[in-house]
Amino acid sequence: MYDWGDKRMSNTPAGIASIGIQLPPLFMPVTQLAKLRGVDPNKYTKGLGCKDIALCPDGHDAVSLAVGAAKRALSRWDRPLEDIGLIALGTESAKDMSRPLSAWVAEELGLVGAVRSYEVKHACYGGTLALRQALEWNWSGASAGKAALVIASDVALYSRRDPGEPTQGAGAVAMIIDEPEVASVSATSFPFSSPAFDFWRPVGDSFPSVDGQLSLDCYRNAVSECFGALIGDRDARSVLSEYGAMCFHVPFPKMVKKAVLHFGEQLGWSAQEAERLYREKVEDTLEWNQLTGNAYTASLWISVARALVGLREGTRITAFSYGSGYGAELLELTAGPAAASAQWVSDVEQDLDAREPVDMGGYETLRGHARASA
Ligand code: COA
Helix, strand or coil: CEECCCCCCCCCCCEEEEEEEECCCEEEEHHHHHHHHCCCHHHHHHHCCCCEEEECCCCCCHHHHHHHHHHHHHHCCCCCHHHEEEEEEECCCCCCCCCCHHHHHHHHHCCCCCCEEEEECECECHHHHHHHHHHHHHHHCCCCCCEEEEEEEEEECCCCCCCCHHHCEEEEEEEEEECCCCEEECCEEEEEECCCCCEECCCCCCCCEECHHHHHHHHHHHHHHHHHHHHCCCCHHHHHHCEEEEEECCCCHHHHHHHHHHHHHHCCCCHHHHHHHHHHHHHHHHHHHHHHCCCCHHHHHHHHHHHHCCCCCCCEEEEEEEECCCEEEEEEEEECHHHCCCCCHHHHHHHHHHCEECCHHHHHHHHHHCCCCC
């Protein structure tokens, strides 16, 4: 457990002041991909719980997604750009082994000067680490009144015919760390890590290598460890009943459900009771993830953004972050006054309305040009 509770030096209770989301302009229903690959579509829809794959055409990438999300988050924040003292970008879609992706984004935003700018890499956990660092920078007093711009942005592509292909996706979530208008984040969090080769992309490889079954086991284990630490020796039912929603990193929706059911089993619950927990606290948070596919670092934050919509101020939620390799962390957020109006909903609605479907031929052409890092 990490607890910054009695070490905070800043007087301001930092949290998420504003959220902006950017989704790509193309998508393909997984039923189309199933047809293309000669697979029963139920495997993708029922077996994996997927619906659509968000896709980037040429000229769109993790940078353009991050810039779009950041502009939207900044437009909902009432301080000038000069008040940003840190930009941290969590991604596994790096363009370069040295130059951070944040440099491309900062350039587009005109964010120069006394600004700490860097990229954070830890597979899908990078965005959450960037958020924690920004919060802890604030709590330490080092921010000296400045705010942070945290972005999670990724384009998730597997090689063609890889078992992970139906779980592909893309998207970016930007969050300004300042006054907790949207949500405050609890100083206490529950990390867990255990080195593994469940998902990796060697230098020079365009697409990741995945040990799918091992990644399921690692993820499930991390859920049990992190929630076990949250619950401690208290009664699990009463602890979990305190939360309005439980958000998870979403490699594909069924993985989340499997992990929740597995945790229920470990608690000695009946399958029906664990199913009920999933239905009541988790299922709705996956609505946008089913339409974007896996957006790696952004996946958890897409789910959190969905869960915060319309939440009454003071309602608490959990956010479980997982990154292959592997590392995980469970956070607790409390809805602030701006959750009720949830202005970021318009980002999602606008992008979903405007995006265009890609057919089987279009997908194959697109993949002909694609590199994971593009
Ligand atoms: N109708 C309904 N369900 C079907 C089906 C059909 N016709 N055919 C298969 N299924 C079900 C399977 O029973 C299985 O469900 P279960 O696990 O509940 O038993 C599910 O669909 C997947 O089938 P499986 O044969 O296990 O798929 P796969 O081996 O081709 O690929 C993964 C599954 C998860 C390994 C693959 O999608 C993957 O690698 N995904 C990426 C993993 C990832 O993102 N890891 C990173 C973790 S952060």
